[in-house]
Structure formats: C-alpha cells, structure tokens
Amino acid sequence: MVDAAGDRRPDADPTGAPRWWGNAALLVTGRPRLVWPLLDADPDPRARLVAAVYRASAHLHRDAGAPVRRHLLALDAARYGDGELAARIDAVPLDGDTEVPFRVEWATGRELDPRLLCTLRGHSDDVRAVATAVVRGRPVAVTGGVDRTVRVWDLAAGRPIGGPLPGQTGRVFTVAAGTRGGRPVAAACDDGTVRMWDLTTREQLDQHLDRTTDYACELATAPDGRPLAVTWADHSTVRVSDPATGQRISGPFPHHVDAVDAAAFTTVDGRPVAVTAGGVHDRSSVGWAWDLALGEPLGEPLGDTAFTGRAVATGTVGGRPVALTTALHAQVRVWDLSADRQLDRPRGTRPTETDMVATALLDGRSVAISAGYRETVELWDLATGEQVGKPLEVQSERVLAAATAVLDDRPVLVTADGPGNVRVWDLATGEKVGELPKDQAGTVRAVTTGALDGRPIAVTGSSDRSVRVWDLATGRQLSRFEDYCTGGLALVDGHPLAVTGSRDDLRLWDLPTGRPVGGPLTGHTHSVRAVATTVVDGRPVAVTAGNDKTVRLWDLTAREQIGDPLTLHSDWVETVTTGQLGGRPVAVSGSYDGTVRVWDLGTHEQIGTELVFPEGVHGVLMAPDGRLVVRFGYEVACLTARAFL
Known part of the structure; x- marks a missing residue:
C-alpha cells in the first residue's frame, strides 16, 4: 500500500x-x-x-x-x-x-479511555460485586448483582462462560474468589446466605452457610499476602493501613470527592498498587490507581460517567495487571493498569460533559450549542467540530434547557437553569440581551421558541407544572397554563397552538389565551417524554415519544392518532425531532436503549437500520443544514445523511 x-x-x-x-x-x-x-x-x-x-x-x-x-x-x-x-x-x-442512514462527521470523546480492554455485558440490573480468579490457566471474572445472578467471564475473550451459576436466588452484594482443596472456587453473599461454587465444574458446593458479618468492602489482600484496610475520612480522603497494628501504609489520597465504595490491591511493574472506586456522585474522580510506595496516583483516573464504583477487583490478563470496575447499564469494565497503554492522540477542544444541545445558523454556518454542568455555553461549527468564538458566561452551575430564536434580526439563545433563571443571549457577541421575569415557583426544565403574530416568543415549562408564553422582545408574559412539559408549536386551522405532553396524553393550548383546545389526545400508556411538530402533506402533525417505548404520530386537525405506534425501541424513548431527509418528512427518535431510529412520516416505516450508540440517547436535533446532532451519555456526535437518501 x-x-x-x-x-x-x-x-x-x-x-x-x-x-x-x-x-x-x-x-x-x-x-x-x-x-x-x-x-x-x-x-x-x-x-x-x-x-x-x-x-x-x-x-x-x-x-x-x-x-x-x-x-x-x-x-x-x-x-x-x-x-x-x-x-x-x-x-x-x-x-x-440494510444501510445505516447517517455517517459520522465528528464526535466528542470525554468518556473514552485507551486503558479499557473490554466491557462485560450480560447482567440485567446493577452489578454490585466483582472478583477475579484463574480457571484452567485462563483469567476469569466472577460478578454478582441486583438481578440475583452470579456470572463467570473469560477476561481474555471478553465473553461470558455459560449462563449464571446455579442456585443463586437473592440479590448479590459480595463475591470472592479463591481456592478450596487446590481447586478454584467462588462464593457469593446475598441478604441471608453464602453460596460457593467450583469454577471448573460450575457445581454448587455449599448451600445456606451462615452469613459472614465481618465482611467490609474496604478489606483486601495485598500482593505479599498481608491483609490491608482502606479507610477514608470526610467520606473522600483515602488511607491504606495495616489492620493488625493500625499503622498507616500509604496515603492520604485526597482525590475522591465522594465516599469510597470499594478497593483492591495488585502489583504494577513490581510496585504495590491500590485501586479505589468512588461512589455514584464522585463525578470528578470516579476511580484511581495509587502507587502505595510513592503515595501518588498512577496516571489519570479510571472510568467515565457510566462508572458506579459499587465494586472493584484486580487480576492479570495476558501478563498485564488489570482492574475490574462496575458501571451503569448492568456492565463491568476491564482496565489495563500498565503505564505503556496511554495513547498520545488528538482530542481537540470539543464539548465535554454536555447535558443539552441546540442548533442555530450563525453567519451562514450551522452551529451546535452545548451546555451542562458548568458555567459556560459553547458554540461548535457542525461542519468541522471546531469551537466558534469564546464560550458564553451564563453565570449558572447547570443549564437545563435551551432553544434558539431570531430577535431583531440577530440569532439569540434562550437558556433556563436550575434556579429558574431564563436568559436571552446574543450568539454573535456572547452578551446577555434580556432576562425573563423569575416568577415560576419551580425549576424551568423546558424551553421552546417560535412566533406569535410575527413576534418572537418563548414557551417555558417548569417543575411546578406551569407553562408560560413570553414575548422575547419585551419580556412580558402573554399567557399561562398548566401541564407537565412543553413540546412544539403548531398552526392548526389558522390558530397558533402549543402542543404539550402530559402524564400519558397530548394536549393542545391556544397560545394567546392559554386556554385548552378540546380534550386530551390519549394513546400512550406511560408518561410522554418528548413532543415535536411538523407538517406532512399540508397537515400539522405532532410526533410524541414516551416511557411506553413507543413513538406515535398525531393529526392535529382531526385530533386523532395516525396509524399504529412505532414500537421498535426496547426502552424509554427520551427524545424526538423532525426534519427533512432526501426531500421527505422524517422523525428521528432516541432512546435509553442506545439507539437512534429514523422514521419516514409518509410511510410510517423505519429508514435503514438503527444507529447504535455506546450510551443511552438523551437528545437528537436536526440542524438547519440537515445534519443530525445526537447527545448520548455526556457526549455529542454530529452525523450527515448518506448519499442514498
């Protein structure tokens, strides 16, 4: 070549x-x-x-x-x-x-770590315990969880070894692995019993042993065989001590910001190392490997936003020391602790820890707008993935919702934050140009923008169930009504309406007066999570997504559901958007099942095969130029339609 x-x-x-x-x-x-x-x-x-x-x-x-x-x-x-x-x-x-309808242009990589060797996927609920052993010369992991199963995994292949071990009936919070009579065994403890299995034959050895009461996740065995204790003060500062003498071996290690849930020990390049796992709220330092001799971290923290820290274990795969940690979505992740696994790769300055995304046209180019757990909002060129200008200083710990509009011929961004502030920002200058009165009793969680009688408006939805319509130019409240979330805006028979999702139905409201238009539209069997509106064959249509794992289409003029629900998602459908693809109206839905599906609104069929993402999908948007922006986990990807569409 x-x-x-x-x-x-x-x-x-x-x-x-x-x-x-x-x-x-x-x-x-x-x-x-x-x-x-x-x-x-x-x-x-x-x-x-x-x-x-x-x-x-x-x-x-x-x-x-x-x-x-x-x-x-x-x-x-x-x-x-x-x-x-x-x-x-x-x-x-x-x-x-069958073709995937979109191709990737760029994506963020905050949750990636080159030390990840594999992800073990098979549990159906949270994994609470993990241990390692060697069976027939191959490294294995033993895991237990809330799904009341104990499973064995081939670490070299990253595959399960058979099904769950037999006999386990309770939720598993502790597992251990060792030897008995020279044979590898595993034990698991639930709320009342301890069971043991021969890992070679997979047979249960003992039943209903007395539950041990002296187990603590902070006890582990050092590489030299000594029992060591991992303790912490103020829920976060880690120390390693000899429990027999009380003598401190190493520490303190102050990097965790939440309680330490688990620890294990191993050897890396001949040096003793402790691996500690932080709790589910330990967002900034989820897991660490520590050089016990130096009392310093061994490289960057392990983990990502899917890390739970419920349990940690160490072992060896292919001669390399590894750590096993539990993660969200019933997964276990295997990490290479060797220093030479670090990669020098370009990461760019693209958005990190993103909690919401909007799109806009700015100076003739499509941009994505990202915000989350930080006090800035960032703009990104959708074509290149490069940052546009300086971040907007929004003076808020977290932006919960945002939407774009045009005000006095300027592109603006409307943001809502935790304390209930709704502010308007000039996207070209980054300056705040307005702020809506703060009279909602709850947190503003949703924002939609549109126009009413030629005036730009914002519709906000609050946790107190109030939905308010605002004149963006004057900041004056135009109307108010009650529902659980905002959705889209539509023009039905010449009347401007707001379309909102409630517990399990769809409601229409007259924008100028805030009065309901007819009764609720029913069909969903659980909460409506997202609403989008569009026009199909000249008729206004709403597309809804819900916790019943369905996407539904509604004729807003006839006030009835169109056809059968779209049912290919396997978990809550969190987000939906509408747009044009190849000249035809489409809806795009994203689900906690980690998939994005594109639907032809004319035929009600899925276009191509589903787009699969590593984490649950929480946001999808069709940009003005047809690009698709997807938020999965705390990452963002920008995709463009394939030529066959």
Missing part, C-alpha cells in the same frame, strides 16, 4: 500489504473472534490506537451486523479524534445489507 507520492504507508508491511490495523475492511467485516486476538499483536502506536477504537464498543458490535459495526467503529474513531480512520472505516462498502 503506497500513498500518492509512491511511499509505503506506515500501516503497510514491507510487501505493501496493509497490516491488520490498516485494513478497514477487516475491522468492519472480519469475524470479531478472529480480529480480537490481533489487538495486542503489534506494539506500534498506530496499532494501539486502532485496538482502542475496536475495543471501545466491542460489547455492542461484536455480535451485530456489519452496518452497525461500521457505524460504531467510525463513531469511536471520531471520538478518539482520528477523522481519517473514521472516514476509511465509513467508506468500507457493504453488499446486501
């Missing part, structure tokens, strides 16, 4: 053939069980980056079809900042497969 100048590319071998990590088709269409052993076969830094990309979402794509795998690999390459690799992966042709 040569480049345009005739020089051999660095991802080719001496014969010019691409190495495994330079072969995008192999990554996309190769059998994962054959690709997996290659991930550690080459020490080249480029190979390690590709291996990290492949591992990042392997638990999702290894058993999926090639279109889903191509999308996830391109997404994770973009999250690692390698646009060239993402483009090569996306260009792999797929014959005879």
Whole structure:
C-alpha cells in the first residue's frame, strides 16, 4: 500500500500489504473472534490506537451486523479524534445489507479511555460485586448483582462462560474468589446466605452457610499476602493501613470527592498498587490507581460517567495487571493498569460533559450549542467540530434547557437553569440581551421558541407544572397554563397552538389565551417524554415519544392518532425531532436503549437500520443544514445523511 507520492504507508508491511490495523475492511467485516486476538499483536502506536477504537464498543458490535459495526467503529474513531480512520472505516462498502442512514462527521470523546480492554455485558440490573480468579490457566471474572445472578467471564475473550451459576436466588452484594482443596472456587453473599461454587465444574458446593458479618468492602489482600484496610475520612480522603497494628501504609489520597465504595490491591511493574472506586456522585474522580510506595496516583483516573464504583477487583490478563470496575447499564469494565497503554492522540477542544444541545445558523454556518454542568455555553461549527468564538458566561452551575430564536434580526439563545433563571443571549457577541421575569415557583426544565403574530416568543415549562408564553422582545408574559412539559408549536386551522405532553396524553393550548383546545389526545400508556411538530402533506402533525417505548404520530386537525405506534425501541424513548431527509418528512427518535431510529412520516416505516450508540440517547436535533446532532451519555456526535437518501 503506497500513498500518492509512491511511499509505503506506515500501516503497510514491507510487501505493501496493509497490516491488520490498516485494513478497514477487516475491522468492519472480519469475524470479531478472529480480529480480537490481533489487538495486542503489534506494539506500534498506530496499532494501539486502532485496538482502542475496536475495543471501545466491542460489547455492542461484536455480535451485530456489519452496518452497525461500521457505524460504531467510525463513531469511536471520531471520538478518539482520528477523522481519517473514521472516514476509511465509513467508506468500507457493504453488499446486501440494510444501510445505516447517517455517517459520522465528528464526535466528542470525554468518556473514552485507551486503558479499557473490554466491557462485560450480560447482567440485567446493577452489578454490585466483582472478583477475579484463574480457571484452567485462563483469567476469569466472577460478578454478582441486583438481578440475583452470579456470572463467570473469560477476561481474555471478553465473553461470558455459560449462563449464571446455579442456585443463586437473592440479590448479590459480595463475591470472592479463591481456592478450596487446590481447586478454584467462588462464593457469593446475598441478604441471608453464602453460596460457593467450583469454577471448573460450575457445581454448587455449599448451600445456606451462615452469613459472614465481618465482611467490609474496604478489606483486601495485598500482593505479599498481608491483609490491608482502606479507610477514608470526610467520606473522600483515602488511607491504606495495616489492620493488625493500625499503622498507616500509604496515603492520604485526597482525590475522591465522594465516599469510597470499594478497593483492591495488585502489583504494577513490581510496585504495590491500590485501586479505589468512588461512589455514584464522585463525578470528578470516579476511580484511581495509587502507587502505595510513592503515595501518588498512577496516571489519570479510571472510568467515565457510566462508572458506579459499587465494586472493584484486580487480576492479570495476558501478563498485564488489570482492574475490574462496575458501571451503569448492568456492565463491568476491564482496565489495563500498565503505564505503556496511554495513547498520545488528538482530542481537540470539543464539548465535554454536555447535558443539552441546540442548533442555530450563525453567519451562514450551522452551529451546535452545548451546555451542562458548568458555567459556560459553547458554540461548535457542525461542519468541522471546531469551537466558534469564546464560550458564553451564563453565570449558572447547570443549564437545563435551551432553544434558539431570531430577535431583531440577530440569532439569540434562550437558556433556563436550575434556579429558574431564563436568559436571552446574543450568539454573535456572547452578551446577555434580556432576562425573563423569575416568577415560576419551580425549576424551568423546558424551553421552546417560535412566533406569535410575527413576534418572537418563548414557551417555558417548569417543575411546578406551569407553562408560560413570553414575548422575547419585551419580556412580558402573554399567557399561562398548566401541564407537565412543553413540546412544539403548531398552526392548526389558522390558530397558533402549543402542543404539550402530559402524564400519558397530548394536549393542545391556544397560545394567546392559554386556554385548552378540546380534550386530551390519549394513546400512550406511560408518561410522554418528548413532543415535536411538523407538517406532512399540508397537515400539522405532532410526533410524541414516551416511557411506553413507543413513538406515535398525531393529526392535529382531526385530533386523532395516525396509524399504529412505532414500537421498535426496547426502552424509554427520551427524545424526538423532525426534519427533512432526501426531500421527505422524517422523525428521528432516541432512546435509553442506545439507539437512534429514523422514521419516514409518509410511510410510517423505519429508514435503514438503527444507529447504535455506546450510551443511552438523551437528545437528537436536526440542524438547519440537515445534519443530525445526537447527545448520548455526556457526549455529542454530529452525523450527515448518506448519499442514498
């Protein structure tokens, strides 16, 4: 393989053939069980980056079809900042497969860590305990959780070994692994009993042993066999001590910001290391590996926003020391503790820890607007992913909702924060140009913008169930009514209406007066999470999404549901947006199940196959130029429609 100048590319071998990590088709269409052993076969830094990309979402794509795998690999390459690799992966042709309707342009990568070796996925509820052992010469993990199962995993392959171990009936909060008569065994403790299994035969050895009362997650065994205790003061400062003498071995380690839930010990490069896990609120330092001799962190913190810190264990895979931590969505993650696994990769300055996203046109280009747990709002060029101008100083700890509008021929942003402040910002200058009266009793959680009699308006929804209509130019309240969330604005028979989602129904309101228009539209069996409006064949239509895992279409003129609900999502549908794709009206829905689905509003059919994301999807927006912006976990991805659409 040569480049345009005739020089051999660095991802080719001496014969010019691409190495495994330079072969995008192999990554996309190769059998994962054959690709997996290659991930550690080459020490080249480029190979390690590709291996990290492949591992990042392997638990999702290894058993999926090639279109889903191509999308996830391109997404994770973009999250690692390698646009060239993402483009090569996306260009792999797929014959005879249903196409993914969008391709990745760029994405943020805050939650990525190259030390992640694999994610163990199989529990159906929170994982509360984890331990490691060696069975027939292979490293395994033993996990237990709230789903009342104990499971065994092959750490080298990242796969489960059979189904759950037999006999477990209660929720599992503690597991341990060791030997009994020279054979590897595992024990699990629930609310009343301790059970033990032979890990080689998977047979239960003992039943209904007396529950131990001296177990504490802060006790572990050091590499030299000594029992050590991990303690903390003020819920966060970690110390390691010898429980026999009370003598401090190492610490204090002050990096955690919440209670430490679990700890384990291992050896890295011959040095004793402690791995500590913070609680679910420990957002800034979720997990740490500590050099006990130096009393210093061993590299950057482990984990991401899916980290729960319920349990931690250590072991060895392929001669490398690893840590196992529990995560959200019933997962266990395996981390490489070796220092040489760090990657020097471009990460850019794209948005991090994003909690909401809006889009706008600014100086002729489409921009994304991101905000979250910080006091700034940032603008990003959707075409390049680069930051536009300086962040807006919004003077709020967290922005809960935002929408864009045009005020006096200027693009503006309307933001709502936790204390109930609703402010208006000039996107071109970053200056605050207005603020709505703060008379809501609750937190403002939703904002929609539109026009009424040619005037720009904002509609805000508060936790006190009040929905208010505001004149953005004057800041005057025009009307008020009560419902659970704001949705979209529509023009029905010449009358401007607000469309809102309630507990399990849809309601229409007259914007000038705030009075209800007719009775509720029923159909959803659980809460409505999102509402969007559009026009299909000249008729105003609402698209709703809810906790009943459905997307529904409504004719706002006839005041009735259109057809059957769209039911392909497997979890709550959190977000929905509408737009145009290839000249046809579409709706795009995002769910906690980690998928985005595109629906043809004319045929009520899904377009292409679903887009799969590593975390639950909490926001989707169609930008003015047709790009799709997706918020998954605390990350953002920008996608563009494929040519076949």
